[in-house]
Amino acid sequence: MKKFTLFLVLALALALAAIVYLWPGQEAVRACVVTGDVLNNVALAELPRNSYVKIPGGGRGIPLVKLVEASQPLSGEYSILLMGSDGLFAQLKGDELGGCYIVKKNGGWNTVATQHPVNAGIKDISKIVIADETEGLDLGVNIISQNENLLHLTPGNLFRQQLTCYPYLEGETELEEGYAISLFKQKQVLPLTAVTAEEINSVLIMGKGGEYERFNGAGYLELSSNEINYLHPESKTVVRNIAGAIINPPPLSIMDTYTDSLYYINRGERVMVILIDGLSYYQFEQARDNGLIPNLAALSAAVKVNTVYKPVTNAGLAAIVTGQPPSVNGIVDRSTREPKVQTIFDLLESEHKIHVLVEGSASILKLNTETVYSADLYNDGNTDDDVFGNAMTQIEKQPDYLLVHFHGVDDAGHNYGPLAKETMEVLAKVDVYTGLLLKEWTGKVIVVADHGMHFADPEGDHGNFQLEDMFVPYIIN
Ligand SMILES: [Zn+2]
Ligand SMILES: [Zn+2]
Numbered sequence: 001m002k003k004f005t006l007f008l009v010l011a012l013a014l015a016l017a018a019i020v021y022l023w024p025g026q027e028a029v030r031a032c033v034v035t036g037d038v039l040n041n042v043a044l045a046e047l048p049r050n051s052y053v054k055i056p057g058g059g060r061g062i063p064l065v066k067l068v069e070a071s072q073p074l075s076g077e078y079s080i081l082l083m084g085s086d087g088l089f090a091q092l093k094g095d096e097l098g099g100c101y102i103v104k105k106n107g108g109w110n111t112v113a114t115q116h117p118v119n120a121g122i123k124d125i126s127k128i129v130i131a132d133e134t135e136g137l138d139l140g141v142n143i144i145s146q147n148e149n150l151l152h153l154t155p156g157n158l159f160r161q162q163l164t165c166y167p168y169l170e171g172e173t174e175l176e177e178g179y180a181i182s183l184f185k186q187k188q189v190l191p192l193t194a195v196t197a198e199e200i201n202s203v204l205i206m207g208k209g210g211e212y213e214r215f216n217g218a219g220y221l222e223l224s225s226n227e228i229n230y231l232h233p234e235s236k237t238v239v240r241n242i243a244g245a246i247i248n249p250p251p252l253s254i255m256d257t258y259t260d261s262l263y264y265i266n267r268g269e270r271v272m273v274i275l276i277d278g279l280s281y282y283q284f285e286q287a288r289d290n291g292l293i294p295n296l297a298a299l300s301a302a303v304k305v306n307t308v309y310k311p312v313t314n315a316g317l318a319a320i321v322t323g324q325p326p327s328v329n330g331i332v333d334r335s336t337r338e339p340k341v342q343t344i345f346d347l348l349e350s351e352h353k354i355h356v357l358v359e360g361s362a363s364i365l366k367l368n369t370e371t372v373y374s375a376d377l378y379n380d381g382n383t384d385d386d387v388f389g390n391a392m393t394q395i396e397k398q399p400d401y402l403l404v405h406f407h408g409v410d411d412a413g414h415n416y417g418p419l420a421k422e423t424m425e426v427l428a429k430v431d432v433y434t435g436l437l438l439k440e441w442t443g444k445v446i447v448v449a450d451h452g453m454h455f456a457d458p459e460g461d462h463g464n465f466q467l468e469d470m471f472v473p474y475i476i477n
Pocket of ligand 1: 277278312313314316410450451
């Protein structure tokens, strides 16, 4: 009897082991991941059993359409690259995935495509890549120069590019009285020198987390599943998940507003900052060359400066009042409002200086200063006249630092387009207001914008890493 029980237990254990071994999802398999232009990288081996369904014609597999869904593609239009470990890959349209299953076979992953030509049946797939097919510049990474949007890349599309292998030095060790060893990692990269014929003296890299880092010479874009990193071997730096690179960028940025303002205030001069929301450098140039902004044109020459990523009002305003990039001041996009670092208002308060912010109708950031809001009193759909009126009142109080935020150019840019007649008229009006403010103001004036505006057929928008959004005018007078 005892022997029989032992036998039964052993038999059950064996049967269980066999089930565990043979059941899809449990056996040891090579890695395969859904990646590219997706929110989540999905590892196939980690999927639960209920991901597998019966395939018509026999066997069990994961429907490709379910895998794609789980990865949350970043756009609505994409291709699927089924990448075999031997380098062969099949490309399918994102909306033609019916009848496609991924099955486990011989320790790897194969495709069963019941409605595609037979060569869609890629064997031993190592990656399933979602590659964005939309034309928009808002996904992935953009490489720009001061005059050109050079290249738009998404992680998914980088898998289709010809990449070079770069032996990246990971570390060196040397025994005190012995041999030395250097450790390298082969990285799949795209050298920036392949992107432009322009000689690269310096590169400004901005990360999706608001990083702002300048490098001498050219580096490499590294493909890292659903992100693109920047490698600068010379300084042994890696910037993860970048938004873009500016080749030979302007030396200054909107953050200089902070340091320049303090420089003059510390020398006993008062500073008025005129912030023209959403004014690109190219819009400014066009208006100036057409004689639309005589007051601004009469000031010291405007220089082209960088804004920060993401080029939206919260991040731009925070960079202007903190002198720090979004990664440091904590305001990366529209979702955050409270700077993590000291602002110019905090600093001036501690020095018992008078500081005032004249805003439009709404609060943008949580700032410790006297804020004068400007409701649209005359209901003309524009607060600039109200901002101007309030600024005139504040000038009489002779503040040490006065920040005046005009919103009309941004509103018109969104509604009519960056170079539309209507937008230029609003800018011309801001120019008139600036002229009148300067008649009353004794001290320095800095004119700056928080971000630019690009043509988004048929109107305008901003928030992309492209030259229209990233470069703005900067004047100190
Ligand atoms: Zn803005
Ligand atoms: Zn805007």
